[in-house]
Amino acid sequence: MTEFATRILKADRRALARAITLVESTRPDHREQATELLAELAGHGRQALRIGLSGTPGVGKSTFIESFGIMLAEAGLKIAVLAVDPSSARTGGSILGDKTRVERLSRHAGAFIRPSPSQSHLGGVARRTREAVALCEAAGFDVVLIETVGVGQSETVVAELSDVFVLLLAPAGGDELQGVKRGIMEAADLIVVNKADGDLKATATRTCADYAGALRLLRKRPQDAPGFPKAITASALHEQGLSDVWEQIRSLASWRKENGHWDGRREEQARHWFTEEVKQALLAGLETPAARALMARTAEEVASGQVAPGAAARALVAALPGLPESAPESLDVSPKSA
């Protein structure tokens, strides 16, 4: 066990931050170190409660994370907040792109907040987040909150990373219900209708009933505890209903642990990410300078119409494992004589 790994297991925050920077790096030597570090940390047996949190902009997500996080931190729990946001490079849409929006929480001794890296490729973001979650678990956090802004496929990634998936929604008219993508609705364990305060309180209650009705129409999954998935209201601004959110998450997590679905879900997710990793690792073979150069030259032969894409692709892949430092000038893709 290296000293670096030992320091993470001892909950050293600076070592954790450095390790996350390492897993975020795309440099090949960093990637190798990150893989080695994660292999060393595997099997420590610590598990955090991983909460996935998704919600469109304007739903009050930053206020929710701030209030909910502080409530947990003040109860003595160690909470880490991570962001999956493939759009952050473009739009700055993630609340965690800007720590000042969760300022009180970020100053709390029990909290660790990590903004989304400025990287826009979802595949890379997914791996980085998965590895950052593993590091936070090794560092002994009780709760890891994985936040995503509702863009593209990021919710699917977060659902595949979390033990409990929470969808934060705003009070809205019945027509807007359809704005929630079906796949996200199906992944949700708990819908929280936020902003249930002041003028919006009645609307929030109605919206909540609408979502509860929509959830009842979905096919029951084996991992659904009795009464789940469910919809409840809360007001992050007035810090109301947050303890109920926590109770719901905890009771669902307990039920899943007792009924074998906690481990089952984690195993399923590990298989999923392993398959993704294998594909990524295979495709990474195309990223070496020699492979890139050979690929570019072969693509030109294909573009000229003299070589069929399929035959050229097979010849290129066959040449990959033995590819020397400098690639051959071209591939032999002429048809075999019959």
Added chain:
Amino acid sequence: MTEFATRILKADRRALARAITLVESTRPDHREQATELLAELAGHGRQALRIGLSGTPGVGKSTFIESFGIMLAEAGLKIAVLAVDPSSARTGGSILGDKTRVERLSRHAGAFIRPSPSQSHLGGVARRTREAVALCEAAGFDVVLIETVGVGQSETVVAELSDVFVLLLAPAGGDELQGVKRGIMEAADLIVVNKADGDLKATATRTCADYAGALRLLRKRPQDAPGFPKAITASALHEQGLSDVWEQIRSLASWRKENGHWDGRREEQARHWFTEEVKQALLAGLETPAARALMARTAEEVASGQVAPGAAARALVAALPGLPESAPESLDVSPKSA
């Protein structure tokens, strides 16, 4: 040159049909034969006008293909019709799943019609269709019409396969305009509002003007001839406006040929499909029985939490090239000593 390839170049319909069956097969030995056949046929220099045709169900696509196809066939052109329909296995949504819906055309000597194979994986359908198009070109067809029902990503595949992309739409109220996905609108060279007859004629004219307005808002692409992309009306049922559709397609194709965009687009597409083929060929390395068995065993180790997905994936990929007939019992993925 094998006899099989020679027969295709001589426009032997039975040889062509057999060759398409070969490229549709997923059996490894068939795949190898298909790759070899396509390599032999590469460089014959024949080009068809590839027309991509997309439109949602109910738009009258079967009637359009029937009327448009017969018009071309009677003008002495050889026309092949292929379908890209990843949904056909499920819903039977493609008109070409059922040749009887284009019965007159299918009996015409100048026409060759090939229904969508009963295969639902889009990647496979895309490759099969690309290769079938190449076979039809080798067989000397003047026009290859590539039809898709508007499901999932199939229009994107068709746009990447065609020289001119036509979007067939129905007369509709202004509100329904937004139902057309933006990406498809951006890929369209020509919008044809069908059913411009009888009671719907006035609505079709209005709809056409609406789409023309929407097209003007799009960013101009280098491959857009003056006035393109454009929207016109037609009635496939009454065989009205179809010669205008053909004139528009021909004039756009001529302009592109004269301005270098025809070859440019084909080269770009060849590069795109080559890259896809390389990825598929690499990932096919995971489909051998030995690789599958090793992958399943390693996935269980990962699921148990004792091994990190990244390290396991790297070890598996490293073991792949030398994988013997029967795979090793397990991989050594224990962390290196520091």
